[in-house]
Amino acid sequence: MFFDTHAHLDLSPLSEAEEAVVRRARDAGVARIATVGIDPESGERAVSIAHRPTGVYAVVGLHPHDAGRLSDTLLARLEALSRCDKVVAIGETGLDFHRDRAPRDSQRAAFREQVRLARRRGLPVVVHDRDAHDEVLSILSEENAAEVGGIIHCFSGDIAMARRALGMNFLVSIPGAITYRGSEVQVEAVRELPLDRLLIETDCPFLAPVPHRGKPNEPSYVPLVAAKVAAIKGVTVEDVARTTTLNALRLFRIPVEEEVRVxxxxxxxxxxxxxxxxxxxxxxxxxxxxxxxxxxxxxxxxxxxxxxxxxxxxxxxxxxxxxxxxxxxxxxxxxxxxxxxxxxxxxxxxxxxxxxxxxxxxxxxxxxxxxxxxxxxxxxxxxxxxxxxxxxxxxxxxxxxxxxxxxxxxxxxxxxxxxxxxxxxxxxxxxxxxxxxxxxxxxxxxxxxxxxxxxx
Structure with missing residues (x-):
């Protein structure tokens, strides 16, 4: 069974067909999904969705694109949302120096405040990083994020960055972009990293993997990501599904009954x-x-x-x-x-x-x-x-x-x-x-x- 650790079920077009999207995911073997908020309103929708189908969890935070909205009131709303029992992480937060839709100082401030929130709540951090690798890692280090760990979502760095992240108790999450041409740096990172430090995700409705590239993405496509990781690592898709699911359950502090294997x-x-x-x-x-x-x-x-x-x-x-x-x-x-x-x-x-x-x-x-x-x-x-x-x-x-x-x-x-x-x-x-x-x-x-x- 697969765990899609990063989806946006509240965004269009997925939000218009939530039940069908989740049903298709189940049919594809995707038993668990983390749906991720990008601001308090999106976080509220994520929490609401998480309370409907089983196996769906919520992540709440403020996306770096909206970091200009940061205020004490907004942080209080996020903290209140984080107390829901279906919320498993804080995010997605981080830095996006590619699109720069919010001033960089605002992004830095919002990122730091959310790492502090995660530490107060004892929850992992889901990190958005685009063209800001060194500064993302520096802020995580300065804010002692290793205490709670987290995810470098939609990983776009190289093996050196990945190893630094792993050293701070973070896992690396691989999206559908790993199936694209031009992803050789990320392919090499996947090849070199231990499977027990990897996660898989869709980031749906974005970044649909081949052969669906250019179309809306959805959780039922996460097995295609697993298949690519399996091919890179020289293991089976079953190995990737089992290992990355356990990685996610442990990171998100979701109780799991494990059978000792002979x-x-x-x-x-x-x-x-x-x-x-x-x-x-x-x-x-x-x-x-x-x-x-x-x-x-x-x-x-x-x-x-x-x-x-x-x-x-x-x-x-x-x-x-x-x-x-x-x-x-x-x-x-x-x-x-x-x-x-x-x-x-x-x-x-x-x-x-x-x-x-x-x-x-x-x-x-x-x-x-x-x-x-x-x-x-x-x-x-x-x-x-x-x-x-x-x-x-x-x-x-x-x-x-x-x-x-x-x-x-x-x-x-x-x-x-x-x-x-x-x-x-x-x-x-x-x-x-x-x-x-x-x-x-x-x-x-x-x-x-x-x-x-x-x-x-």
Whole structure:
């Protein structure tokens, strides 16, 4: 299900056919919509709309085009509106130095006051930014907007701007313009940013995506935005829908019931989350702050049995591969891995294990012969070019001895498993080419560099 995080359902022509617009959105899989006000009157209409169909929420604010209207009375009206339980953010506010429909000083003042309102109310900020990237970010920083976070709506900046925004607790929202020619800078930003920091929107009735460009936009077109993001990121539309919806729910503080996943699908692979235990306490591990991967909650209340895991898998041939991964080291449960893998192979599956490569050290024996015939591929987290670096970024109770054991595991693995790859996270301060050279010096081992901040 999709979440259109920025629509203007109160504007013509959508306002003349509100029920039909929402119905078409539902039919297209768009379960939630944030309708955004541009002044107090528009905000009142947004709140009214949000109280009619389920799954519609309101955002209230003063658009930079109307910043000249700023007054204490107007701010009081916005604050009163913000107390409605269907209001999830303040905005859209910000700066528009492209059209300059209001004096720039008025825009700055209105922007600052609305960030302060958002902080008083504990609500995120929806930011309009056009030809004002640096100043928008400066004001957000000066006004401590990171306290509440928010959205850079209709993102038109580059990857450097996006990373600065992410550092201030803001998400980047991608509109239909990503489907247009000339959007290469934004395409590159989408490619480089983690999916769990992205949102999708229509900004309807404006900016209809291809093939509807030039016509009125509406929420039912947001799946076209998701499809473009999926193509850029090399994931499925389902992955984009699930992840961006969860991103929006969390940002807007909308309660959501999440099911802990033992099996979870990303792209065309099914992953098995059979333990949250790890040998290492890696400094860069994302579970230090969140147990979610591409919209899946992986914090287990207990470890599933082999039978429970297999029951969730169903027909494994429906997937390109079955991957033991999750948020833990699967080979800590070696017996269960062997039992599950044996049954999966019997059912015709291709099996991969993602591991830290310390299984021999942990179990006190060479476990690789036990995986022969059960595992088609191993992906081994190498991460460092030497023992000292590894001990620093992947600390464990074995100390520097663990790195030698990891290398021995990699050297032995190709004798028993057809495909063996070493990986490294592109961690700042680590020389990835040194890790690559080390990995590729081992016969039968390939190498892949993984993004630092994008899991799954």
């Amino acid at each position: 099996t979870y699908k990303i792209r065309d692979s099914l992953y098995l989350n059979i333990t949250n235990r790890c040998t290492n306490a890696c400094t860069f591990c994302p579970k230090r702050h969140d147990y979610r991967v591409k919209g899946h909650l992986l914090k287990l209340p207990g470890e599933p049995t082999a039978a429970e895991t297999l029951a969730e898998v169903g027909d494994p041939t429906a997937f390109d591969e079955i991957v033991f991964c999750g948020f833990g080291e699967p080979l800590l449960r070696l017996d269960e891995v062997k039992e599950i893998a044996a049954e999966l192979k019997r059912r015709g599956a291709r099996v991969r294990v993602n591991t830290d490569g310390l299984g021999n050290l942990v179990h006190g024996r060479n476990i690789l012969p036990e995986l022969a015939g059960l595992v088609d591929a191993l992906s081994v987290s190498l991460n460092a070019p030497d023992a000292q670096t590894y001990a620093r970024i992947c600390p464990n109770r074995y100390g520097e001895a663990s790195f030698a054991a990891l290398l021995d595991f990699l050297r032995e693995a190709p004798k028993h498993v057809p495909t063996v790859g070493a990986t490294a996270v592109a961690l700042p301060g680590i020389d990835p080419e040194a890790v690559r050279r080390l990995a590729e010096s081992i016969p039968g081992v390939s190498f892949r560099l993984r993004p630092y901040d994008d899991v799954g």
